[in-house]
Amino acid sequence: MVDSKGKGCVLSHTDQSNNIITQKIIEELNNLKDWQPAVTENKKEEKSSINIAFLIKDNAIDGGIERVDINAFKKSFDNPTKPEIFNKSYTYKNENLKNYNITIWNSKNSNLPNNMTDHIAIDNNGVIWLTVDEGLVKFDGTKFINAEQNITEKGKFFSYYAIDVDNDNVKWVYGTNNIYSYNDKEWTKYDPKVIGIDGAYKIINNPKTNEVFFCSDEGLTIYKDSKWSNLNQDKIKELPSNRVTFARRDSKKRIWIGTFSGSVMIDENGKITNFENSNTILKGKCITSMDEDENGNLYFTLFEFNRTDKQKVNNDEGIAIRYNDGTFKQFTTENSGMPFNHANCIIYDKKEKVIWISTDRAGLVRFDLKDGWENYHNENSEIPTSYISTMKLDKNGDLYLATRRGLVKIERK
Incomplete structure (x- = not known):
């Protein structure tokens, strides 16, 4: 590059x-x-x-x-790269792999337009929404249907970068230079001058508070009850940066925010903790995804934003658990079965009481929260790639992976 x-x-x-x-x-x-x-x-x-x-x-x-022209470049993703397992001390037995059925939809065995699936959402009817290269499709379990917005001219280039579904089953999408919503009948485009943003790194629904979070270079924008508000450095001096890459509320109504210059937590009373001023493992880290179990334990993926060695691949990242007693523990290739320290997404599976972790070099990780780590990728399973962008669980507990080689479903037998 x-x-x-x-x-x-x-x-x-x-x-x-x-x-x-x-x-x-x-x-x-x-x-x-x-x-x-x-x-x-x-x-x-x-x-x-x-x-x-x-x-x-x-x-x-x-x-x-x-x-190489663009078509040849896209085709190159059909040849999966070798997984990069940086953890050389842990032995992966993968004893639970046999308990799952793995299904793959790609451009060869289905009508999926192309295999470049980067973002995924599952609506209240169980329909899967996928960004595919420059397009947007929905999947009803049988066929993929073009679902692109129809109120903005495409021009020379138009693409989709973030998506989620709110409590009312409205689909929220970031397309080139605009935020859109779709209520299964019509598309709505939001004026950036009115809402304060023209894009988002991530769109995150908070079902318990009926809020939709938009993480962008302008701070954290919140949509609730048809009203827009914004949290940025002008309003919160403790916010390390306006470049918010992730934010989500937990069950205690605390907002956890990751920026490219550090992470903060705003509690239910408005008190703010800037972890750059702490001695916790979140110091020097940006929270990039989060989930919570039924006991209030929080699970994070981390990004080390101020690395001394910019060329280093396996950095001081991994995942972190904040236990409900307030203590933190970090898991990396040095002290656990993490195969690689950079993770894209983390999900708690309440049915199996495990967490799933996606990586962009080492495939999918299954952690039983005790001492059992498993690592599935294209050389030891039917998962077609070691690059997994993000994941979603549906209401049945089936795990869907957005990858550069199509849509993958992992279903317990």
Whole structure:
């Protein structure tokens, strides 16, 4: 990847042997100065990616730019990469894997438009909503139906980046430069000047308080009872940043907020805890997802936002549990069965009393909250990839995975 300032970073490579020569190439590419950023209509692109192919033969190395069009790029996701298991000390027995049926829908075995599913929501009727590359579809269990908004012209590019469903079964979607809602009859577009935002990192429904949270660069925007409000640094001086990537209420009505500069908690009385001023494991971390069990224990995925080594992949992240007595515990590749420390989503399964964790390099993790860790991916299960964007549980307790190789359902036999 090359950014607009000419800084380059190797995002991935295809050498499954992880040869020392490959590591040296990556080091040199990352240290290479003055990359030439891509330019469109005299404007430097914020981010662009290139493929570089190297041939090592007869004690010589040769390399060059590999020109790839967008269709070839999308097709490349049909070839899953090898899972990267950074935990070398834990033995994964995966004894529960046999208890699940795994079903995959992709563009080859169904009418799914393409396999690039990044965001997922399940409505009150059990219909699954998926963002697929630049489109939006709904799935009734049999077929995928195009469900894109029809009140804004698509233009040259239009895509969907976040989705959730509120208590009234209204679908909330962030499409290019606008927030939309859909009540199964018509689409509504919200004026950014009125609601204060034109996009969102995440949209999160809070069923117990009937609030919908929109996490964006403008702070935390809350929709409730047809009214919009906003929490930002102007109103909350303890908020580390207006760049809110995640927020959710727990059963005690506390709001947990993750920003790119730290995490905070606002309790039921409005008292604010900035964890950057604490000695807890949340210091230096951004909360990126959260769930809660019936006993009030909270489960978090973490992002280390101020890493000293920017090139390091397996960082001080993992997951954290805040027990109902107020104590925290972090689980990483160093002290648990976490296969990789960067997790995308965490879900508590009340039927099985386990938590599910999705990662973008090591597949799916099942943790029984005692000492049992299991790791499912494309080399030891029917899950077609080690890259899982996010997850949702339906009312039956079936787990759905949004992946870059289609929609996956994990159902207990």
